[in-house]
Amino acid sequence: MPHFILETKRTTMQTLQTERGSVGTLLGLLVLIIALYVGHQLWLKHKGPRRLEVPTTASMSVEPAPQSTDLIDEQVHIELAPTPQPVQIPTSPYAAMLTDIGQMIEQGKLQEAQSKLQALPPDALSDMAIRLNVATLWNNLGVHQAQTAGTMGAGAFAYKTAVSINSRNSTAYMNMVLAYWELKDPGLTTEMLEEAMRVAPENAMPHLILAQRFIEKDELSNATTHLEHAKAHSVDSPQAQSFLNNQIAYIEKARKAEQNFHARDSSHFTVKYDGGEDYAVWTRVLEILEDAYRDIGQQLGHYPSKPILVVLHTRQSFHNATSGPAWSDGLYDPSLGRIKVPTQGALTDQAWLTRVLRHEFVHALLDDRLQGHRIPQWLNEGLAMQLAGDAPPDIPAFIRGEVALINLTHLEGSWGGLPAQYAMVAYLEGNSATRYLIDRYGMGTVRDLLDRLSKGEAFPAAFHDRVFITYDDFQRRWVDTLNLSLQGGRT
Template sequence: MYRRNIFHILYPVACLVGLFVVYQAWFKPTFLPAPPSDQSTAHVEDSQPEPAKPTDEAPREPELKHTRLIDPSVIPKTSHHELLETIRDEIEKGHVDTAEIKLVDLPAAITNNDTTRPYISVLWNNLGIQQEKHGGTAVSIKAFKKAASLDAKNPVVQLNLAHAYWELRDPAMTQDFLEHLTVLAPEEPFPHLALANLFQERDQLGEAARHLDHAIARAGKDLALQSYLQTVTAKVRGTEQSETRLTSRGSTHFTVKFDGDADQTTSVAVLETLEEAYREIGQKFGHFPSKTIVVVLHSKSLFQSATGSPVWADGLFDPVLGRIHVPAQDALADRAWLSRVLRHEFVHALLHDQLGSVGSAVPTWLNEGLAMELSGDRWSDLEQIMKQDFTLIPLPALEGDWGGLSSDAATVAYLEANSAVHYLIDRFGMSQVRELLVQLKARQALSTAMQSQLSLSYEQFQSRWESQLPHHEKNG
């Protein structure tokens, strides 16, 4: 989310902010978003389709993986039995490098044999599982691909490859591949969830909802998955309904949806700004989005109710549907504001594209700080504000959702995020920050990733960041 600079109201309420922050950080365990107001939609019910029901926080995608090892105990009775048994044992002992060398060195007479080929596929599959435990999906993908190439009819092998494609956002996870997988594994919800995501990225929300329904029907007694799928399905259907009346205009990398003639000129400015951000920020970050990004322009009266955003938000990136939302009314009256908001939300979209389904695991202070730094959105009076006598919120308290923060506390949170990430980049460099994100993508905790990548603990990082700040009161 993007928060407008409100320094002019921060100083007079510094003491109140300090008291509020103490409560938020130490006595209130989580930030609970305020319930959305019904008043903003009451006067448009007769003339506008009902917008998608706002949610205070994006639903967290449940862990879809289960045990995916295949029992390798029954070795085909061939003259190669002893060699295959040796490889199996190496994999089970965790000797992945030795096992991989032996698998690669298998003669074609074994890998092409109809009797041994399915078993070799199992060995490659199980090797991939072991590699993933230690090195993540980027390391295991090669083994999963090899396993799938050796046995195109094994549903477990093909599902493992699909999960790897999903985590890496690999373009090889095509519609044809997934539709074939629905035939191989007809009772599995994952292929339909992946197809829904594919259609959603194409802005074919009706097809996305259809596959989400299929996924729900196959989710069985998994309550977490059922809840997630139902929430996303409702959001997809609501978005499809609310966007039916909107006009679309596209550029090379973006599609803007807007309300007819009223926002025609604004839509052109939005596309120009975002294409410039695509080139500049993508180059700076070393990553470019792999899919077209949809931007929805709202009237100010509908922005909060349609997105579920807090009252202090000037923009929002929705990670569920991959959309940037911006209030467009009078946006051209302040082109500098419009540019800041669009660039800020584009960084969120960029991070989501790179991190995929684990993007929600990135602490909010890191996510928002990167958005401010990479977009060039350093408030002009940041240093002056940081010199004021206010209470710091500990960074761990800023890892979760910020939707429930008051406007004043949100300002402090954004200032800290900006300052902490600026220090992180200045001290360690952007390349190290990218590697830190790679560690987070591999589902490492931030404390573990920092220790591994930066050679200091989370606590040490916060202490060193705080030590270079102007004098201030520390919370706790």
């Protein structure tokens, strides 16, 4: 009878950094709640609970992808739709023209409608009733433009024009905010968000966006204040309230854990740390991080768009602050945008410290690079291990007997729920498959792949486009290579 084990050497195990995901990112939450708030169609695809497929076949093979995707995180798929408004055309010399424009918009003649709106003489807007209706038409034009393009941002110019004509049109104002937010337009200033709160005081969205900004600036108590406002505006949605309660509790926990910490900046990092610790650790950590910034940034062809926050904990406060499993070495927390690392005794094992910091920096860098889009977890972890330096050995080094690998498609979602023994297999596979990807196809291909993912392309399509073989073929070749290496090792 074949034996299915993936035995690991205890000493080598320590070279693996493992971590656990935190609560969902506020960005995802934002999209969810914005969709609830804008009050439009929302499709939630709830996957069933995560279930690990225990390998049952002999030899080193990859199981075919099953129909279900149990191991992939539940995903929230949302179609954002802006709000059109009813148009009531008053009696006026322009009434017929405005009615015509309204019909054009309904019929999808958007270019023509826009030209007509732009051609309206200024004196048309001197009549208040006309003015309000022209603003409404601009809003509705933006809505149809957004629907046609399938993206909120496509209506931005029209919403902005609507607001410039009637700044009290709360629908147009919120559509503008949503469009700017989707476009990541720098025009979405704090002043604009504050004005949105005045124009549409019952809307949770401006509070959510501001909360996210305060989190990015590490002003956690301000973030909580805005999340509390958002919660107060979410009484109609138990789902949003529950999300917000979890998020507030999570932020408060981090805030309390870090409240007496001191902060020190380098060019590209802010390192926070409990003043009782050894100052030398702080200095060493900044050096390691700045090296990582140059080296890993160059390899991935990307440098973070903002300073990265790194929080140094004692081992006890690390586990209290992260609720991480006992085997967790470090953590990148995407929801709060910070690296958390325990530093007790760090200077006595600088190789460990360097590896953990570089590993978590890769996660932070990829998070910044992907702009809220997803990367398969096996590749995320694989890149972190490969680029941290001192990556664990490839799978054949651990093999005793025969083993079935977990299909990579099962390792795309969060690994947070994996039992520790499967987590190890997952890390080894991520490391091995990523190593094969880099060795065989080069870092340039990896950079191209990340570029496609950052534009929202699905992984299998992006993979086929940039690696020029299918994801399935890649897995087969990778496993073939592992088997060759195994055979080679046994002769």
